[in-house]
Amino acid sequence: MTLIGGTAVAGETPFSVLDGHWHGPRLDLHIDYERMLANAQPDKPFDREPLHIKNRTGSMFVFSIGKRQFFAIIANEEMRLTGDGVEGTEVLSKKP
Secondary structure, X not given: OOEEOOEEOOOOOOHHHHOEEEEOOOOEEEEEOOOOEXXXXXXXXXXXXXXXXXXXXXOEEEEEEOOEEEEEEEEOOEEEEEEOOOOOOEXXXXXX
């Protein structure tokens, strides 16, 4: 895969698509891609932990927030997520 100006080429979803506030029925994620920080604890809204993107294939991402690892597929403004502390698959919507 080749990056041109931070944008993925050859059908890959850009990493920056992770950026933003993702909300679901049981989970809230705040991801700051530029600073590589994130929060998966809505009870601690000002805490940020390191964001590590471990892999990306097409629109599937493997990443960790602190010690928790997640697997996500992103399409449009929707993230299908599973991982540490997530029961089954959680569907999150990107908040404006």
